Amino acid sequence: MSTYAFFDTVAAVATPFGKGGVAVIRLSGTDAAAVAARLFRPRSGRALTDYPARVAVWGDILSPDEPGRVLDDGLCTLFPAPHSFTGEDVAEISCHGGVLVTRSVLDACLRAGARQALPGEFTRRAFLNGRLSLDEAEALGNLLEAGSDEQLRLSRAGMSGHLARETEAIYGALCPVLANLEAGIDFPEEDLTELTPAELAAAVAEAEGRVCRLLATYRTGHAIAEGIPTAICGAPNAGKSSLYNRLVGRDAAIVTAVAGTTRDVLSETVPLGRVTLRLSDTAGLRESADEVERIGVSRALAALGAAELVLWIADPTAPAEAEADGAAETVAAAEASGKAVIRIRTRADLLPHPLPTGDGWLYISTVTGEGMDALREEVERLFIDGALRTGEDVVVFSARQAAALSDCADALCRVAGSLAAGLTADICAEDVRVALDALGDVCGRNVREDVISEIFSRFCVGK
Secondary structure, X not given: OOHHHXXXXXXEEOOOOOOOOEEEEEEEOOOHHHHHHHHEEEOOOOOHHHOOOOOOEEEEEEOOOOOOOEEEEEEEEEEOOOOOOOOOOEEEEEEEOOXXXXXXXXXXXXXXXXXXXXXXXXHHHHHHOOOOOHHHHHHHHHHHHOOOHHHHHHHHHHOOOHHHHHXXXXXXXXXXXXXXXXXXXXXXXXXXXOOOHHHHHHHHHHHHHHHHHHHHOHHHHHHHHHOEEEEEEEOOXXXXXXXXXXXXXXXXXXXXXXXXXXOOOEEEEEEEOOEEEEEXXXXXXXXXXXXXXXXXXXXXXXXXXXXXXXXXXXXXXXXXXXXXXXXXXXXXXXXXXXXXXXXXXXXXXXXXXXXXXXXXXXXXXXXXXXXXXXXXXXXXXXXXXXXOOOOOOOOOOOHHHHHHHHHHHHHHHHHHHXXXXXOOHHHHHHHHHHHHHHXXXXXXXXXXXXXXXXXXXXXXXXX
């Protein structure tokens, strides 16, 4: 976004395009009220700007360059700066929700002096004007994309500013540490420090502990907000696609009795309890002379390599030799690389009951749904910290936040080591600065422009 764009008055439809009862066109910028006044005429005969702030006024929406032409009737509300979503002057015009009338009113705003807003520009302006921290803006983006109740809870908690307040508190606790170290650097012959070496070490240890506690929540936040890359793997015709369809909730994958039906990787994002799974249904792993099937197996192995969770599927009703060649080695290699693996035997409805327990397998029927609750519980056990209250506690939910906190923790660990070793103040101070910069990255205190642009480009136009 160019510097010029920051000072424009922008407009966009803030509600989805399509037929509906109401559509809202939002304007933001110094001239928002003036632009709205050029095309909105209150039925009372008073000027729009004569009304109090945040009062919805009924009137006609006019074409700004065709005197007397009424495009629609509706409501207009003015939100003077800084008491608006963006922190700038904002006007919101509500009209009828037809596609053509909405486009006509937006076009009238543009002809009256506004510019079309870019994706995420309203939220970006709110961030730049101090109305939102960067983590709150990210949480808002997650709220708009939420596909589960747990994602809604996490997003709402993220928008409350808990993470920003905690990182600001840690930042504030580290500033005296840096000040004391810099005093020793600038005036080595004078005792200007206020903290003893022991107090410095204690402050650094306390800050490191708080950062590490935040980092520990990322596994849960990642599992809910970003989702766990999950590969469904196993031998041909073991029931992989049937489980995929059961988790997705529809017949997304073709299921037949013919082994090797799945040739390509099918992908879908679905909630499973509190966790979000980025599912991949893959081709059965086996040697094949069929060129297309070999490509499918290669893609299946690539999906397995990229996964954090592997659902390894076996059919307990099939002969033992039907299991994929090297299956044990494949599963062991996946676990050795740090992946979570859940071993699943399908077609439990065809097995004698009671089903085996304690043998390291989950038994599932995709026909009756038996065992699906056990699968949900196992996935949550692997990825969710049951002690966290995602609607109330501070939870780190994005890879960007986690990376910044990890950099901070590493820097503080180095500071602690340097202090213990009695290294010079300038070495310690440099790592404290690194830690402070990393903390600033979490909530946007000093984040780079390219990172800001990437975050807000994911928002829709109008938000």
